[in-house]
Structures are given as structure tokens and as C-alpha cells.
Amino acid sequence: MTKLLETQDLTAHYGDFQALFGIDLSVEEGETIAIIGSNGAGKSTFLRAVTGMRPATGQNITYDGQQIAGMTADRIHHLGLAMVPEGRRLFSSLSVEENLKIGAAGKRTGPWNLDEVFKLFPALLERRRHGGTELSGGQQQMVAIGRALMSNPRLLLCDEISLGLAPKIIREIYAAVPLIRERGTSLVVIEQDIAQALRVANRVYCFQEGRVSLTGQPSELSRDAIAKAYFGTEDS
């Protein structure tokens, strides 16, 4: 079975500074992958390279067997990869409903539409006409996720959806994950909340200073191993 997403030896530079040193990562259809790591480890850079938001020509990124490195972000989106960007990035001139609708600009068919998203996140239904940025942080995150779902992606990439949110809200949002999976979307989540990541993922990758320092199933990974992979050497 072809992997849904696979990167081999992915590197990334910001000018002279190297952010990623050869990342090997794969996602099978139906899986939920969590990427954990401290700030600056390269997690967001990785997602941006995969979605075409940063240049990746010459790299090896395959999606469903097709080479997507070097493609424009909008083309990659049409293939069924959607991203929930860091910081939500809702459109302030658009209402909640319009923010959701614009996610469907890609016109892929599938289980997700406006009604289904409102069923998934009922809090949004009564606020559908409000300005996108007038909502609470948690509700904005729901809109951002819903917006990405509207394109009926096969693979959903989430960049730090728990950032700045209270634990109760985080749990509420993650409660939606099983339903998203059920409907045929695989997930990659970047998470600062390690416990949440371990709870929701089939497999975990830990990034440390641009490299994969640890990978495996949550049940296989001990706390010590994770701490070491997350922070590097014991005394750093």
C-alpha cells in the first residue's frame, strides 16, 4: 500500500541557517501522526515545506505516490492536502460562515459541507454571521479546522491547534478528531501538549533541532525516552 505522505531526507534552509537536516517521515492512510518538539525544532517549517508554503524544489516529498515537492500550494491543496495554519489565520473581513465557505474553494467532493461542520462544532452555528475574528480563541480554532475540512481533504495538517487555549477547550476540540478520522481524513498534528498528542496519535515523531530524535507508537515510548528526545541531552 502506498503511503499517503512520505518525505525522504527533507532539508530546509532560511538563508544560511539550516532548519531541517534530512527528515524521514511517513503517514499511512487512516493514521493520525503527532509531531512533538520544542520551539524552533523545525515542526512548522516541515509542514510549510509539505504544503508548498515554502520552497521545496529538489526535495523528495510524495503524496499518494506523486512527487509534490516544488508544486505551488494551491495545486497541492487541490490534491487533497489541507492545513490548519499556526495562529488560525481567519479572515477578519469575512463572517464565520464565509470563512468556512472559502475553505471549499477547492471544490473537492466528500462528506464535509457547511451543515456537517456546524454539526461537528455546534457552537459555531449560532455565531455563523459574526465576524471571523470576533470569536473566542477556541471557537476561532474550530472555524479554522472547519475551514480546512470544507475542502474534503484526504490529509489534514494541523499546526499547534492547542496554542493559547485552556485545557478544557483543547479537549473539546480534540474530541472532534475521531469523527474526522471516521470520515476518511488522515491527520498530522503538531502539538505542544505532549499528553494530548500521545492520546490521539497512532504514531509519534519527536523533532529536535531539525532532526527526528525519536519515533514510534505511544505505547512503546517511555517518558524518559520522550523527555530525552524532546530536550536533547539531560543537562541542556
Place this chain on the structure above:
Amino acid sequence: MEWINVIVQGILLGGLYALFAAGLSLMFGVMRFINIAHGDFIVVAAYLLLVMVMTLGLPPVVGIGVVVILMSAVGYLGQRILLNRVLDEDILPPVLVTFGLSIIIQNSLLEAFSADSQRVPSGNFATASLTFNDELAIGVLPLAMFLAAVGVIGVLQFIFFRTALGRLLRATSDDPEIIPLMGANNSHVFAIATALASAVVAVAGTMLAMKTNFDPTIGPSRLLFAFEAVIIGGMGNIWGTLAGGIILGVAQTIGAQIDAGYQILAGHLAFLAVLIVRPMGLFAKAKG
């Protein structure tokens, strides 16, 4: 009571200014880009209609349609091929490029058509008028133009707030960086915005051609009128731009009534007054 006539003329003139402003404000809204050649494109539209009607013998209405289609296409291509390559955070490259375009257009028109004043004849329309009692006469043509201007602005409002394209344009003005994540191509969206603005410019220019005398050098002053109407009306509000145009038109006609030489200065002073008192404009929509 001739003041009522003056004000009515000002309102009708304001419709034209509102159209000048709508094109400018559209491009700035979506792309944060001020086109210094904006007024010159209006003049190009006027000359195109002149060619259509005088050289090719087309009826004015058909001529207008052709000019609108032509300029929309040119706007789309020009944005895609040239202007997209100089757009980013820095406002200076677009300023210099559009300054260059302005000079190229003015001098090319001078070469092609000479500096003579021109006007496109509109047949019977030109002199027909509706009279209300003894004091007030409204020309049919100016009235038709005003209604057309209101119509165009209404269409723009509809496009922006009730269509998927308009949604995309508004979103692009908020956060162009993640538009590709929505599956849309920025190059294309910007070019559509310019095509739309060019269509509005085409209507404005063709109306100008029939309403007043024009020559290759009046572009820059049209740009300033457009700009003033946008600022007076308030940024981010399409109907506000209509109000701004009308206020500018009325200020100008009142100034002209006091002394013919005061017309443009009166408009500038109205603009400065609004700028001093309410720099965001009279009907600005606060952005989130």
C-alpha cells in the same frame, strides 16, 4: 434658487468621480497598491471610445461595451505579466512602475492623437434635458451617467458581498499569504481584481469622453479626484465612495459658481477639511 441647480450638477458630477474612485479603491483594497497611472487609464478608455465611434463608426453603446471588454483583458494581463512581479511589502516599486506607465501613456497618447482637446459626440442625448419648473433643468445624459455610476457601484457591492469571487477578493485583502491554502492562486486573484477595476475604469473613461473635453494630459488630475473621493467617503466602504464622489462634485460646483477658477481648489479644500477632521473618511468601515 440657482444654488439648487448647482448642487444637482454637483451630485451628477459626483457620480462620475465615484466611478473614478471605485476602481482605485478596489485595487488598493485587494492589493494595497496605488496605481499612479489610474487617471491615465481613464483617459485611455476615453480615447478608445473616440476611436470606436469616430474611426470605426460604432454606435456609442457598442463602443462602450468593446472598450470595457478590451480594458478588462488588458488589466488582467497587465497585472499577471507586469504588476504582480513588483508587488510586495514595499510600496516604492509599484509607485515607480506606475509612474513610468503614467508617463508612457501620456506621451504615447500625445504622439498618437496630438494635444488637441477631444470629445465624443453623443447625438441627441447631448442636448436633451428634463425641466422641473423654471429653475431646474437636468440634462438627460448627465442623469443617465449618474444612474449608470450608481448601478456600477451597486454591482460591485453585490460582487464583493454576495459572490464567491467577492469573498475571495475580501479574504485576499485580509491575508494574502494563506490564500493558496484555500486552493486559490494569488496571481490569478490579483489579476481578476485588476480586470474588475479596469472594467470600472473603462466605464468611467467612456462617460468622461462623452461628458467633457479631454486631452492626453488630464490623467493625473483625475487620479487626484479619485483619491479625494476615496478619502472623503471613507476607506473600505463602496457606498461611502459614492458619497465621497458626490461631496467632492458638489464642493467643486459650488466653488465654480463662486468663481470659475475656484472649482478645483474648492474640491481640494473640501478634501483637506475632511482629512483634518476625520482622516478615516466620513463613512469608513472599521476593519477588524
Place this chain on the structure above:
Amino acid sequence: MKSLSQTALHRQSKVQRLALIGVAIIGFVALASAPLWAGRADLRLLMEALSFLALAQMWNLLAGYTGLISVGQQAYVGLGGYFFFALAMFTAVPVLLAIPLAALAAGLVAIPTAWIAFRLQGAYFAIGTWVIAEVFRLIAAQFPALGGGSGISLPVALVRSIASSRSGIELVMYYMAFFIALASILSVWVLLRSRWGLALTAIRDSEPAAASLGVNIRRVKFMVYVCTAVGTALTGAFIFLQKLRITPEAAFSVTEWSAFVIFIVVIGGLGTIEGPIIGVILFFLLRDLAADLGTWYLIGLGALAIAVMLIDRRGIWGAFKARGFPNLFVTQRTLN
């Protein structure tokens, strides 16, 4: 430890710098001694070039360092010109003194003008300054004493009061232009090397960062706007002394005093002192070659501006600098 290639680069850069300084000294001496070797027509050309150089340095200071893109500096060229004519013709102020006084008067006008203009930002500020210039033009045309809409010529007696002979007058005027251009370069250079300059460079690099470090951005921008207005008006006063005649259209021409100046600065290299120098040279070379082509010359100029923006928006000097060319005017502080 420096590698071999780094040392070679360092040496090459030193050689380049010496060559640059050499060229600059030759140029300076040539300009300073121009009345000795240049004919009347050439002197007039040089005076014009020096005026544009001063205008370019002022615009460069405004746009390259505070980020205030103005398409309305012609307001101060015109104000300088008109205040000069008014002072020279209607007061007892001697002609030569009227020039700096006119500049100061324009500076006073710049203060409330800045307050109004600063209510706009970015591209709107740019066009707003143009509208303000138009207001000045229309107001200037209202004064019959200054010729109204058709303008006025400087009385011959006033011109004769500058010096006793014709060549004396030209000598004085040439050195005025030379001095104004030199002053514009030196004042920008000194400013940039001072504490103010540090604030300006900080603003150019990152406004929020500069603000958080305690730089009063609004006050700095205000000061720079008023100072460049004075410099621009000084040059404007001289320009119209040289032309001997002023009209509202010429005094407040957006093409002459904004479009051409902006071309010069941006094509030469924005945010550098050397850039405007190169820009002026290029501009006058082109004008010399192509001026009788009339409209085609202007079309070519517009096309050149577009081409340069597409190829390298840093301009000629900016492109050189990026390839390791040294600065002639050192304004940067390096961390060692």
C-alpha cells in the same frame, strides 16, 4: 582566522575603495573648478545637475530612511521659488539672502503641512502630499503681484545686484549650486553618522523594534520631513533664480520635481548616498542623448524605470553593494 580567499576579497575591496575615493576626488575637483574649464552652456547644465542632485539627496533621506514616500516634494520646490521671488521683489532683502530666507519660510509652512499629511499612511500619504502640492500651486496662481497663472520674471535690476559683471553673476550662481549640492550630501552624511542617524536607520530596518527601543518615531519623521522641506525649498529657490522666471506650472511640476527625482534616486539606489549621484549622472547623460526625441525620450525614461524595477529594485548602486562593492560614504557602524 581569515581564509586565503577572504583576504583576497578584503584586499580587492580595499583597492575598490581607493579607486572609488580617487574617482570621487577627481569629480570633486572638476566640479569645484568648473568655471575655469567649462563653457557657459556646460556651466548651466552642471548647475541643473547639481540642483537635481540636491533634490535627490533630500528625497532619498525622506524615503530611504523614514519610509515616507512623498510624491509631493514639488510643493517645496515651488514654495521655495515663490517665497524667493516675493522676498527679492517686494522686500529690501538682498537677492542672495532671500534664498535661505525663502527656504526657512517654506520650512515654517512645512510644519502644519506635515501635521495634516501625517494623518495618512503609506500609499495614501504619497498621493496626499501630491494633492497638497496642487493646493499650493492653485493658491500661488491667485496672486496677481506674482504673475497669477502666467507667472513672472525676475527684474533685471535684481539679477544685476548679485555681481558687477555677467561672468561674475554666473560665477556666484555656479558656486551657489555647488555649495547647495555639497551641503545636501554632507548634511545627509553627517546626519546619518550621528545619533539621529542611528534612529533613522533603526526606523528603516524595523519600525516596531525602533519604537520599542524608545525612538519617538513620529517626532523623528516630523523633523526629517521639515528638514527635507527646507533643503528642497533652498534648492527650489536657487532653481528659479537660475531660470529667472517662475510660473505655477513650472514651480509645482510633479513630473520635473517628483517623477524625475524619484527616478534618479531609485534607479541610482535608494537608501544610499552614492545612489543619487549615479542617478543624476545617468539621467543627464540620457537627457543629453535623447532630449530632441521629445515624447519618445519620456517614453523611454518611463520604460527604463519599469525595467530597473523588474531587474533589480535596489537600483544600480544597490546592486553593486550587494556584490561586495565598498561604500564611498561610510555610514554604517560595524560590530567587531
